Amino acid sequence: VQALIQQALDRVSTTPTLWNSLRRLVEAGFHGERLAIARELRPWSGDQRRILDLGCGTGEFAGEFAADGYVGIDLSLTYLRDAAVRHQRSFLAAGGDALPLRGESFDAALIVGVLHHLPDQLAAAAMAEVRRVLKPGASVLIMEDIPPPAGENPAGHLMHALDRGGFIRSEQQYRAVFGDGFQLVRSYPIRSGICDYAVYLLRRLP
Numbered sequence: 001v002q003a004l005i006q007q008a009l010d011r012v013s014t015t016p017t018l019w020n021s022l023r024r025l026v027e028a029g030f031h032g033e034r035l036a037i038a039r040e041l042r043p044w045s046g047d048q049r050r051i052l053d054l055g056c057g058t059g060e061f062a063g064e065f066a067a068d069g070y071v072g073i074d075l076s077l078t079y080l081r082d083a084a085v086r087h088q089r090s091f092l093a094a095g096g097d098a099l100p101l102r103g104e105s106f107d108a109a110l111i112v113g114v115l116h117h118l119p120d121q122l123a124a125a126a127m128a129e130v131r132r133v134l135k136p137g138a139s140v141l142i143m144e145d146i147p148p149p150a151g152e153n154p155a156g157h158l159m160h161a162l163d164r165g166g167f168i169r170s171e172q173q174y175r176a177v178f179g180d181g182f183q184l185v186r187s188y189p190i191r192s193g194i195c196d197y198a199v200y201l202l203r204r205l206p
């Protein structure tokens with residue numbers, strides 16, 4: 001049954017509108033992620049800072065930031081096309097490990113639900129690229145799927161079992177992927193709808 005559901009999800013994920021409707025439903029409008037963005041990256045709207053949204057997908061969080069300063073990057077042209085229709089923002093097609101961006105040109109980065117899809121080497125290469133394009137002292141807000149605490153949130157356990165990311169990590173494993181170029185400022189779990197996430201706030205070291 002799990003394989004069948006997974007096949008159906010794979011098919012749905014190739015249609016951005018359907019995929020977004022499903023995600024919005026199970027994540028209650030991405031309430032948890034939006035709160036974390038507001039908590040960790042505000043005040044932001046309307047100011048001049050530049051934000052990189054790595055693995056932006058359909059640009060679900062683009063609207064949280066001022067139009068001028070936002071750049072979303074993703075590998076999927078299908079998702080980027082959908083993002084560009086919905087938001088007047090800059091979207092670029094590129095891999096996280098080769099960002100077509102100038103060094104030290106961004107004030108912050110947002111990475112939501114991306115690193116748990118990438119093997120260690122690729123995730124570390126993407127983090128090295130993020131470090132390169134960020135100014136010293138810049139913030140990085142990362143949210144990645146984790147299993148719900150034991151005995152809690154049965155629907156979340158089902159979602160977690162169906163999650164298509166193959167690289168769910170512990171905090172210690174994430175620290176290794178982030179590398180020495182960042183300081184971990186704080187980390188904590190959040191729940192968004194029925195999905196559990198680990199939140200990591202990093203600071204780019206000089």
Ligand SMILES: C[S@@+](CC[C@H](N)C(=O)[O-])C[C@H]1O[C@@H](n2cnc3c(N)ncnc32)[C@H](O)[C@@H]1O
Pocket residue numbers: 054055056057058059060061073074075076079094095096097111112113114117118
């Ligand atoms: C689960 S989606 C999350 C999208 C968005 N951050 C959100 O939360 O709505 C993961 C995204 O990462 C993108 N992605 C996967 N590997 C990537 C890579 N190496 N470089 C850039 N984007 C990548 C996928 O195309 C997909 O859009």
